[in-house]
Structure formats: C-alpha cells, structure tokens
Amino acid sequence: MLSFTTSFISISLALFSSASAQSPNYCPLLGPVYPPPTDLSNDPTFATAVLDITSILDQTTSNGSLSKNSISVQIFDATHAGPLLNFAYTANNINTTLGVSTVDQDTVFRVGSVSKLWTIVLFLVEEGLWPFQEPIVRFIPELHEAASKLQWDPRKRRDAIDYVHWGEVSMGELASHLAGIARDYGVLDLSGMASQMEQLGFPPLQPSEIPPCGNPNPCSREQFFNGLLQSHPIVPTSSTPVYSNAAFQILAYALEAMTDQSYEELLQRDIIAPLGLNGTYYTTPNTSLGVIPNDSGEYWWNFDLGDEGPAGGIYSSTRDMATLGQAILSSSLFPKFITRRWMKPATHTSSLDYSVGAPWEIVSFGDERPIDIYSKAGDIGTYSSIIALSPDHNVGFTVLAAGADGHAKVALASDLISALLLPALEASAKNQAAARYAGEYTATDSTNSSIAITTDDGPGLLITSWVNNRTDMIQSLMTLGHVSDPSTFGIRLYPTGLESPGQISFRALMPPSLSTAGNGPFTSSCITWVTVDGQVYGNVGIDEFVFNMDERGVVNGIIPRVLRTTLRKT
CATH class of the missing domain: 1.20.58 (Methane Monooxygenase Hydroxylase; Chain G, domain 1)
Structure with a gap:
C-alpha cells in the first residue's frame, strides 16, 4: 500500500506542477492569483476533493501505511463554523482501559513542538511583534x-x-x-x-x-x-x-517577565477562553481524554517537560487545533497587519522549497505559481502532529497521530492531503472568480468604452479586450511597453488584498515573454514585482483596477482608475 500511496502523491503533485510547467511564464506576484474561495462546503469542485481525500485516508488506514497509528484529521477554513473534512481512525494497538476506545475530533493528543506555535501566538496577543x-x-x-x-x-x-x-x-x-x-x-x-x-x-x-x-x-x-x-x-x-x-x-x-503572568495563565486567558477550547491543556490531563498507544503511550502521555513545556508540552484535539488555525487565518486574536508580518519567512534552508519563520516551517508547492504552506510539526515520543495553513486560500488542515514512527506517518498524511487539497482550492478559487468577475463591462454613456474579462489556462483574470472612447487600450499599452507581437503580451488582473466597503482592488500585470537568452536565475526569475505601479498617469497607476459590488457582494462594475471612468457589468 505504501508504494501505491507514494505513486499517487507523485502523480498528483506532477499534475499540479505540470499545468504551470507546460504553460508560459506568467510571473504573477507572490500570493493568491484569485480571491480566496468561499462557501467551500457547497463548492462542487472542493466536495470532490474531500471525497478523494477521505477515500485515500480510508485506504492508508485500513490496510496501508497508516494502519498502525491512531489518527485524527481536520480540514478547515477561516470562516466556516464546522470542519470542511473530519476524519478519524482508531488503531488496534491502543490501551482502552486508560484512554479512549474510539478516536474523534475531541480526542486529546500531545502536539509536541506545535506548542511553539501557541507560544508565539501568546506573544502576538500580548505584545505584538515589537519584542522580536x-x-x-x-x-x-x-x-x-x-x-x-x-x-x-x-x-x-x-x-x-x-x-x-x-x-x-x-x-x-x-x-x-x-x-x-x-x-x-x-x-x-x-x-x-x-x-x-x-x-x-x-x-x-x-x-x-x-x-x-x-x-x-x-x-x-x-x-x-x-x-x-x-x-x-x-x-x-x-x-x-x-x-x-x-x-x-x-x-x-x-x-512571563513582560506580562507578570505565568505561561499557563496566559494560555488560558489569551487563547483557550476567547476561542472556547475544551480539549487543550498545558498540564497533563486525565488519560481518559486521550488516545494511549500500547507501546510506551502512558510513559509519553505523562512525560513532564517542566519549564520546556512552551516548546513541546501542550495537549490538544483536532477540533481545538482547527479553531486555533481559523483564528490565525481570520486574525481574530490580533490585527491583520500583525498576521501578515508574522507569516513571512525569516530564513531559507538548504531546500529551495522549505523556509523557516517564527516558528513556521514553510513548504512551497507549485512551479510558476508558488503556494506557500505555513506549517508547524511536532513530535514527542509516540505522539506526532502538524498544523498547516494556506493564507492564499484561507484554508488549513491539522493531523494528530499516536503510534510508532509518527513523524513519518504525519508527513505522509500531509503529502496525501496537500496533493489533492491544493489543486482543488486553486480550481475552486478560479471557478468562483470566473463566475463573479468575468464578463462584459461597458460605459453607460456614448463613449463606446468597454472591457471584457475572462479566465483561461493561465492565472488571474485575463482582459481580452479593452476600449476607451473608441481607442484600443491593449494596443496603446503595447506601444507604451515597446511590444510589437500581440502573442507575447497579455493583461492579467490579480487581487491585491485591499478592500473597501463595496469595492475590491486588483492590479494588472502585463509582462511580455521573458528573455530566452539564458536559463539562470538572473535571466529567468520573475521580476514583475519590480514593475507594479511602474507607469502612472496623473499620479494613478495604469495597472490599478477596482471592482464595485452591491450590498450582496455581487460585482456590478469595474473602474480602470487611470481612465477616471466606471464601466457597468452587462
């Protein structure tokens, strides 16, 4: 079964990468290429992914590489009250006299070094980022x-x-x-x-x-x-x-010195109480709440880290871990600007797709369009865990495991989930963006101005035609950019993350094909971030666009701000 799951991961990740590897180098900015998908519990593309993830977790736990580990999994998003996926498996080799007989979302595990994430959250709640x-x-x-x-x-x-x-x-x-x-x-x-x-x-x-x-x-x-x-x-x-x-x-x-409070008091006051957590503990809870593997499970359940507890001593459940993840994604415990500053790499590692934050372990998926997953894994004896967040999609997952070789099993489960989850999230975001933003936008006066927007095999929203007062603006922008071949030029809109009541901001990237003179990093790296707002007219960027929305969030217009005009969606 391990060979099957390994092949499955390889094929899924290859398909995920191949779309960008075989397509032109569009070079979007770092971050989402569409607004994060919403209402995922009713999204058909995402629903299919949930079925597929559940199926492969069923296979690997029933008679495969995860069958000897009790495991609890949740997928969640920033706003949905319940889990988008809830999966639990109870291995045969557990002590049901001491602990639970059936694992579910409220079963308590030790989360090991994921405790470090809780510690940094306490810092951000109490002090923000200045102490670092x-x-x-x-x-x-x-x-x-x-x-x-x-x-x-x-x-x-x-x-x-x-x-x-x-x-x-x-x-x-x-x-x-x-x-x-x-x-x-x-x-x-x-x-x-x-x-x-x-x-x-x-x-x-x-x-x-x-x-x-x-x-x-x-x-x-x-x-x-x-x-x-x-x-x-x-x-x-x-x-x-x-x-x-x-x-x-x-x-x-x-x-503790800065707040004059004990760590345990801060954990209770700043996270457990505000989020309504019922399965999270700093000191050892009763074994009846947890899953206790037969092999050394009781020893590791009771293993006392003392003052090193903030590094690895916390106990929690998938329900509570998901709630913490939702709080981070939604910035409900501290302001969004703090979340954005915090969820950034602090350093590289020797792996190009693996960076380190505080205390994030940041794994990058994709090729042309990198998707950074902010994760934290942990191990203590027979207990292993991970929480992983995709800020681009406002979605995350958590995996808690109990049993031998737990770190490898949690990593495998994370690979299995990511290989199916991330492509589905990208597809859902694209489909929702097409339904919301694509279409014809025209002037309500006699200026004969219009914009047509669609989605295609590339990222973002593609402008297929743009006329202002009978002038072809795509041709005008090609002239400004000294581009003669239309096949090398495109205007794609990407969300900036800036919103006002009834409005959402996008910026356009319109790079011609990159030079093929070399294939090293100096000639092939994406430098579109240097070009944003690079051409302004009357102190307004040529690349600035704003969509208007009604009170229900339905898009009804677009403003190419450099043209000082509003086009209505038809």
Missing part, C-alpha cells in the same frame, strides 16, 4: 549577567566556539531558530543510558558532566540556565537555522 527586535538579555537576568561577564573577560570574549555571545541574540532569532544555541539542556540527554553509551565506545562521564535534571525529572529554571550557559554555541546568530527547544523555553520566561 529586542535583545533577549533585556528580559532574562541570567543571560544579561552572562553577557556582561563575557564582555569583561577578553579571553572568553574572543572565544566564539565555546561561549554563546548572548548580547547578540535577539528574541526574533530565538523564535525563528536563528540564535545558534543548543537544542535542549538535560531533556533526553544520552547520559541517562551511560552504560549502553560506553559499550558503543563513548567515554565514561564525570559526575559534573552529567545533567542533574531533564531525564526524567524536569529542570528548574536555575538548573536550566546553569547548564545552558555551559553549552557550546552551534553556529553564529542569523547564519543558518538550527532547531532549538531551549530557545522557546527562554522566550516563555521572557513573556
């Missing part, structure tokens, strides 16, 4: 003291291999894994299995070299900093992302 530019030593006295001592010790100050220069570390670098510090202190240190390590050729450790905490007892704040300050740096700050749980423990201490 601040040095961490401003809020953590232990690190301030360490930085001061390092500054006054010439030998240590010049030693970048053995000592972290904490005065250089910002809170934003901690949040985006760019601080270059140790992954953990104490937690699951292999000194806990010293005899096995020595048999494998490792030297005996001195008592002073063995962390006094973390395995199994969590570290106190004093123990954590005493140990962390002896840990070697990994890389310089802001050089390359290096995953760190310790970074989020430090961030939680800073948040």
